[in-house]
Amino acid sequence: MSETSPVQRRPSGELEASVLAALWAAEGPLSPADVQSALGGRLARTTVTTILTRLHDKGAVSRSRAGRGFAYSPIQDSAGLTARRMRSELDKQDDRGTALARFVSQLTSEDEQVLRSLLEGAEGAEGGAPEGPEAGPQPGAGP
Known part of the structure; x- marks a missing residue:
């Protein structure tokens, strides 16, 4: 009986992340060969093409005709893609409030402060009067 080592699987999303990193580093659109x-050259061209097609289907990259094939460009930078995910x-x-509460409860104090600053900035940028019960009575709103 011969001993065989189990096949090492890559972590989920590793290949997509590698392909996106190559696209982000490029000056322009890249073909699968690029x-x-x-x-x-560590991946087969068919594998790269499959990954690019999947990224296109997910809306992470755009593609344009380049000869008989396509050239691909990232739609967003790394931070934009993370936000989208x-x-x-x-x-x-189903319960967005609970999901958000658990997310916030796991933030570092530094990340929590950044999030607070961003939310405060977004509130100020909206302009207009605040809404909701904390807004207080509005002029012309009745008795």
Whole structure:
């Protein structure tokens, strides 16, 4: 009986992250062959093409005709993609309030402060009068 080592699987999303990193580092759109080369040739071109197609289907990259194939560009930077993923996960929740509360409870104090500053800035940027019960009586709102 021979001993065989189990096949090492990559962590979920590792290949997509590598392909996106290659696209972010590029000066312009890349073909699958260009991405393959940027990744050091360690992936088959068919694998790179499959990953790019999946990223396109997910709305993470755009593509344009380049000869008989396509050239790909990232739609968002890394931070934008992270925000999009966070929003996507939140949209899957029936109880958004609980999901947000648990997210906030796991933030570091530094991240919590950044989030507070961003929320305060967003409130100020909306302009107009505050809404809701904390807004107090509004002029012309009745007795």
